[in-house]
Amino acid sequence: MRLARRTILTVVVAVLCALLSPAVGRADSGGGLGAVAASSAVAKRPAWQVTNDVPSPGLPAQQRVAPLACDTHAVGNWSYTDQAGVRHNGMNIQVQVRDHLTGALIAGLTNSAGNFDICFGAAQFTQLYITVKAANASWQVQNGTGVYNWSSPIRANPVPGSTVNFGGTTPGDTAGNRAAHAFDVGNDAWLRVPHSGSCWDPKDTVCRQVQIDWPDVRANPQDEYDPTAGIVHLLTPTPDAPMEVMHEIGHALMDDLYNDAFPPTAGCPKPHPPNAASTAVCAWIEGWATFFSLAMYHTSVFLFGNGTSTDFEFPTWGTNGVANGDVTETRVIGALLDLTDLPSTTTEFWDHHTEPLGAVFATLTHHVDNTFASFWSSHGADGFDVSDDALGSLYQNTIDYQYRRPLLDGVGQSPTAPTPVHNFGFNTAVHSWSVVALRPLAPADYDLSVYDDRAQTSFLGYSSLAGQAVDFVAIDSNLRPVGDYYPQVVQYAGAVSYYVEYVAGSQTLQPASSNTFHLDDSQPAAVQDTVLTAGVPVTISLTEASVISTASLFIMGDDPSTPATFVQGRGSAVAQALASPISGGPVSVTFTPTRTGRYGVVVTGDNGGGDYTLTRS
Structure with missing residues (x-):
């Protein structure tokens, strides 16, 4: 029973x-x-x-x-x-x-x-x-x-x-020292598990005891937690590998927190290679147990009894030999590590979140979740951060629950994770023209699309020039209400990264005047508003302080009676002047607008940043 x-x-x-x-x-x-x-x-x-x-x-x-x-x-x-x-x-x-x-x-x-x-x-x-x-x-070590x-x-x-x-x-002997070592691993867990009472499970009024059986003398001995008997079984040498012991204690703790509703293990492979895709249930069970072991020893490096080790902080998009998503144990481990911000030896582009171990533990304590996706839903229901800030920790580990990396006004970014598709989000906040732009790094080629909804089903506009030309999509928030947008960058060719930026217009180019501004190498574009009158010719010029970096000039205009024109790609410019890749130098455009209104003047830093001057005459 x-x-x-x-x-x-x-x-x-x-x-x-x-x-x-x-x-x-x-x-x-x-x-x-x-x-x-x-x-x-x-x-x-x-x-x-x-x-x-x-x-x-x-x-x-x-x-x-x-x-x-x-x-x-x-x-x-x-x-x-x-x-x-x-x-x-x-x-x-x-x-x-x-x-x-x-x-x-x-x-x-x-x-x-x-x-x-x-x-x-x-x-x-x-x-x-x-x-x-x-x-x-709270725990004991037994022989049978x-x-x-x-x-x-x-x-x-x-x-x-x-x-x-x-x-x-x-x-007095080796066997006794191993048994004592296994007991001491239980003590390491006791000291590190977030306690709000005297039980492993803070909900309990009657505490459970973790029973560790060593050595396993069953017909088919192995390191495992038996949820039916409620016993951790260890092979003869396993106490010499404390992290493997702690992994099994992690299973026992999950069973305790779940009040015996341990997730079904049918179909989980034995052994279970952590880098291989299995099922969402298996990845959650085993991923939690390994993460628990790492958290108890405050490290991202798991030490195996055979002398090998694995750093679970390292894998990300494109890591060879590691399957993607929440069906892969390694990905669940890495996501939990990044959520709790355990020590990192790598530079992580997508992960900027941290929360205490107690936050993860609290959700396990109050919900019975059989997958990481279910845990994440429960985590949000408990009031913990599941916004894009936290979703980045998951995305760093190829788990994508509609993560949209925030683009901040005027801040260029260069993603390092080589996934073929990157999704972003930003909010317009001022009534002016704005652009989201990307500049691929040679020899890569990326294309840009912008959507109106987080699920990226409501398409607004795109730009897909070849090579390293700057792609951009412009938004007229003079006519379109301010709100949220969701760009998507898709890799067309090459695996090198790119610069991406959202920037809102902060200046208005007045008649017979000039505005100066600066672009860093990480900033692909700039934008300014200018008010033009239908039928009145205008000349707009762009000069650079240095001809080392070249730039191009685009005039964006729309139709107030056609909302579909309020968001448009580079190819819809009403006028443009492209930089010469050989001579560089100033560029200018003269044209006669067909409508009176506010137009967007977009500058693209095709070859990097620099100091620029826009002049209207």
């Missing part, structure tokens, strides 16, 4: 006193207790992992009985040695002060330095010893059904009021 494997546990945060039979206390699954010299200088965790508000996992509820008298102390230190021969202090492991004859027992937990100090009544302990047990109220524990030699007749120092204690 499903409920049979869930032991009802009540977490306590203080050192508790209890009474058990001697037979239970002497069970020994992990070998005898060894001894090492006590040392307070041996560090275990970096400071970021230890916080003052993390509650104690407490002791298992079945050990709670009436307190005994307290006049004597048992002190000491617990540690273990990892596969590299490095000693670590063990935190939150249970230490029992026991009597061999009477069965008297008082238990406590080690602190962050692996030390214990347990007060007891000396009169009730004539044959005193301690047992270190790999269990507390027996919890690993290690016991010291017996010490007779403690003196009331004295302190019995058991010194430095440690497992």
